[in-house]
Amino acid sequence: MQRLKETLLSRDFLSIFLLVLFTFVALALPSKVAIIVTSIVFIVFTFMKPFEGLLYLVVYVSVRPFLVEINPGLKYIGDLITLVLLIKLLISSKFDLKGLLKFKLFEWAFFAFLIFGSIIGYMNGVSIGAVLFQVRTFLIMYLIYYFLSRTQLPDKWMVKLAWTAVGLGWLLSLHGIIEKVSIRRWLLPYYWEHTVLSAENMSRIYGLPGNPNSLALILMFSIIAVLFLKNLFKNGEYKTLLNVSLVLFMGIFILTFSRGTVISAVALGIVYIVLSKNWRLIKQLVISGIAAFAFVYFPVIGAVNLVQALGVEAPDGIAGGIGDRFNQTLDEKNIERMASNGRIFYIKKGFEILSDYPVTGAGFGTFGGAATISYGSPIYEEYGIDLSIYFENKIYSDNQYIQIIAETGAIGVLLFAVFLIAMLILFWKKRDTKFGIFMIGLWLSTCCSGAYYNIWELKVYTLFFFIILGLFAIQNKYYKQYSIK
Template identity: 55%
Template sequence: MNKWIQRLEKQSTSTLLIAVAVMTIALLLPSKIALLGTALFFVIFAFLQPQQSLLFLVIYVNIRPFLIEVNSGLKLIGDLIIFVVFAWTLFQYRRNIRALFTFKWFEWSFFAFILFGSIIGLLNDVTPTAIIFQIRTFIIMYLLYYIIARMTLTNQWLKDLAWVTVWTNIVMSLHGLVEKLSLRQFLLPEEWKYKVLSATNFVRIYGLAGNPNSLALSLFFGIVGLIYLQHIYKDNKYKWTFRVLLVLFLGILVLTYSRGTWISALIFGVVFIVMTRKWYLLKRLVVAGVTSIILIYYPVNFAVQYVQELSVEDKVQTPTTGSIGGRFGETFDEKNLALMTESGRFFYIRKGFEIFSDHPVTGTGFGSFGGSATLSYGSPIYDHYGISSDIYGGKYFYSDNQYIQVITETGVIGVLIFALFLLSMLWSFWKARKTNFGAFMIALWFSTGVSGMYYNIWELKMYTLFYFILLGAFVAFSKLQEQQSKTTNG
């Protein structure tokens, strides 16, 4: 039995490596050939290895911005995997149709929220194309939950998920160091190299994710994966490897200067440690955090200053180093506050409530304010409310606050439905609060809730990828435990 399990584990690793190799080779091909080749391969891969293909999504989605910037032919891989595995799930349950249409309260409220926002959007002259785009944004990662919640998972699959997350973040961290030390000149697409960044953003590591906040969120899950693996390998196997990686991930996390992720990670850590009383984790994280500042943060910033001084042509005129205190200080800087009031987060909040005051019951519908759809298609109400410019240099923007978007687009009714969605999930987790997985999901729920104050968190694919995968795993394991309990009692 053990030999069979080991052989299966090796095969799983091999299939993931083959998928990564195919994706890497496709980067070098003409876009049309890459599109057809990857489509064919990943359709077959997802059908034959559904659980492994979901693990591959962790790699793909995290570095997708880099991949499609280099070769647009790789843009369909994620959608293909999700839809093929979704179809595979429907086929597997073809004799149990009832299971396909059995939903939890948070799912029903999620569907109601999407349906309500879509109808109101149509009534307020939002184009059907924009509404479909917004629906897709909300639904695509939910499908991961739908699929995984109906799978029979093993602890080995969770371990594989943690390993894939950690390895992905190792690559992203090392790439981030190269980006930082080369002053954004090595291992980046040409357009990224010469992208104009403000002094505030130039000091941050963007990485393969193409965005410092996305990189920081990925590192957060990488750190969670590391801690889980440390828990699994209690015989001190990989002990020093995990310690070094924890220092590396925390160091790069600091260098992203992502205040939002720092706060969310802190909330997560506090809730989880208090609920589980695993006080040793606090010591471990503090020690690793201090070490990362000493061995990663300061040396990298000093090295960057040295590299900049050696630059004879002095190509980079923007400051390339910053400070943690300075980053938080910018939050309350008068100029920064004025900018946020004129065209940033405060501006969006003020405009959102102005729109809400005119449409308090139903809002203005999906595709009308600060979401993924408006980012691509604009909005029919922007001109009326004087929304014409912002930090993105145009009228297409993210609200950078999930709640003001929900309030504006769906009004009081939508807020109540969305609250039911969130609270129903929390109740599901709370019933399992005495388990590590239950406490973990409660901590993640609070962390996600805080993130929604400064990100459109439920539209951020990289984050919802992890959230819905973990939510699906939580439900799948809960079902398994219920079945085992019934069998034992019976």
């Protein structure tokens, strides 16, 4: 216990804790004041302590939807931290452009993909603002990789990252329990509290990320962090805390009822266990999973039923159950809905667009991406896509591949394939290491996620992915590494 206190109350973790506390206090400030105050604080802090600023960014990006919903003045923190990190790298390298402009094949393919999609989108009537917005969505978390992969990593920073992910998991899990048991009445922004959820989503925990799938993806990384720390501290240090954390995170993970993330997590687990031959991990995960049902899932569901029995009004199905959620997958009405205005509909429309633009696609900002949500699309009316039937008149393609197919055609698909395969080749060359095996599993998991999420636009996921990829690049010395003082 004493060692735990020394770890969590060290200067680095204390500063991150104080920054998180400051962020929540800043919610009470007027929006314009919040912009000024937070900008000054985070620019100065990140410039002085860039790697601690990056740890804070992990927390901030995960809870950003909650923060911005309450106070829009906090929405620039992440961009400011990223910008300062890049400036810090440039200064520390003494403007060594020759070293800074060295890239791997997957990066060149990624850049070519972004340039190509941008040009085609602009040629097909998408505004420059919308094109730049889409490029930023794809690029912003890569910049974290760019910074991290070209630095000399401070001592034990990976351990600090893992502990940060564990702390984040506790924050999200405790808030998720409060959200669930209070029937979405406590500690939520006013608009979220009064949002009418669909029947199939009523029973799910949305949490601080404001989305059950995003919450599940973050918790997946928190679970990975716990397993990393358990492997690191084999002598039993922090054993109780890590075991309790694992059970808690898995319990809330289950309560998100995120079918897609379960598939992705299982793919990662199978690849890692089979290639590493770490069969004991199966036993650990099974025992933790059973405990998660016994000590988190069922008690939380029971608490919700008790609250309802005490007379608190709640929508039908708020307690829900994992069986109900997964039965909906093959429900006839759900399949019909997906075909009329859901995932199946998006796929059909995507290929319809491809048939008219087979080589180039329609360009960025035309179909189911971040830019179309903020700026609309010049081709939706032409293809009979009626936004008025969707929540807030917005749609995601809910499939990264169909978006790439529709927006960039055969050329874009080829470029993105090179981006993905070039990464896999790097990982495969290191398949004799645990880190290499893990990256192969994470790569497959990410590819699976792309089938039901716009995963490469999802910042809460790509932040974790690119940070881990950056650590892999550092370990294998892919670039010149600069000392960030």
